[in-house]
Amino acid sequence: xxxxxxxxxxxxxxxxxxxxxxxxxxxxxxxxxxxxxxxxxxxxxxxxxxxxxxxxxxxxxxxxxxxxxxxxxxxxxxxxxxxxxxxxxxxxxxxxxxxxxxxxxxxxxxxxxxxxxxxxxxxxxxxxxxxxxxxxxxxxxxxxxxxxxxxxxxxxxxxxxxxxxxxxxxxxxxxxxxxxxxxxxxxxxxxxxxxxxxxxxxxxxxxxxxxxxxxxxxxxxxxxxxxxxxxxxxxxxxxxxxxxxxxxxxxxxxxxxxxxxxxxxxxxxxxxxxxxxxxxxxxxxxxxxxxxxxxxxxxxx
Numbered sequence: 259x260x261x262x263x264x265x266x267x268x269x270x271x272x273x274x275x276x277x278x279x280x281x282x283x284x285x286x287x288x289x290x291x292x293x294x295x296x297x298x299x300x301x302x303x304x305x306x307x308x309x310x311x312x313x314x315x316x317x318x319x320x321x322x323x324x325x326x327x328x329x330x331x332x333x334x335x336x337x338x339x340x341x342x343x344x345x346x347x348x349x350x351x352x353x354x355x356x357x358x359x360x361x362x363x364x365x366x367x368x369x370x371x372x373x374x375x376x377x378x379x380x381x382x383x384x385x386x387x388x389x390x391x392x393x394x395x396x397x398x399x400x401x402x403x404x405x406x407x408x409x410x411x412x413x414x415x416x417x418x419x420x421x422x423x424x425x426x427x428x429x430x431x432x433x434x435x436x437x438x439x440x441x442x443x444x445x446x447x448x449x450x451x452x453x454x455x456x457x458x459x460x461x462x463x464x465x466x467x468x469x470x471x472x473x474x475x476x477x478x479x480x481x482x483x484x485x486x487x488x489x490x491x492x493x494x495x496x497x498x499x500x501x502x503x504x505x506x507x508x509x510x511x512x513x514x515x516x517x518x519x520x521x522x523x524x525x526x527x528x529x530x531x532x533x534x535x536x537x538x539x540x541x542x543x544x545x546x547x548x549x550x551x552x553x554x555x556x557x558x559x
Contacts, residue, residue: 336401346386391422
């Protein structure tokens with residue numbers, strides 16, 4: 259196992275950020291770690307990278323205990339935190355040379371990582387002169403410099419434009435061919451594009467852990483209906499629909515309705531509209547996607 263976590267708990271005063279979290283990640287997996295703000299994602303990543311100590315439980319990275327073998331963990335992990343800490347006055351090669359000295363790796367790795375991360379066109383510049391996308395590439399290059407077996411990425415594409423998003427995603431996917439990647443993000447399309455498996459955390463607890471391809475398929479009885487009414491409808495009114503488990507107003511008078519039923523729910527929605535003097539301008543049976551699953555797993559009760 260590349261990552262083994264057993265009963266990890268962490269509190270900040272009265273607030274419990276992590277509550278007996280357990281899971282493992284195999285070598286070569288790209289795992290998406292999802293959860294709403296404040297769910298405990300960054301806290302767990304900081305524990306895995308030895309920046310924080312857990313209150314309870316054990317965590318191993320490449321067989322090394324994060325509490326007692328910190329140096330060994332740091333040598334085997336590449337970490338890109340959410341707020342990428344860079345020395346903006348240093349040139350790209352200068353910054354990577356500094357990191358090479360820290361990790362005591364051969365300087366030939368610098369040019370290899372510049373090529374791998376697509377930094378070549380900007381490598382002659384100071385980091386402060388780079389766009390956000392290229393700064394993220396510098397962070398990735400530094401994280402990969404010592405050839406770690408595990409790459410831990412916390413919101414690696416925050417603030418990037420659409421072109422930069424695609425480029426960084428492709429880079430992460432390529433890196434994941436021979437490394438373990440543990441990736442935190444709020445962008446569902448990112449997970450669907452590059453991850454093999456999804457772990458969702460909510461209020462400090464793991465609420466699901468499945469292969470991405472199985473996450474939606476396993477819930478065979480759930481279905482999503484998209485319906486547009488001819489006039490506004492209150493959510494409390496919609497909640498009276500039989501077998502409805504979730505309702506989201508996506509835009510205007512359009513609603514995304516999730517039903518816990520293996521029967522086609524469109525007739526139910528149509529009859530509901532007719533009975534309440536509403537017209538359905540469109541009604542579509544949709545495939546359930548990761549965003550729908552995420553909302554259901556993390557909705558407030």
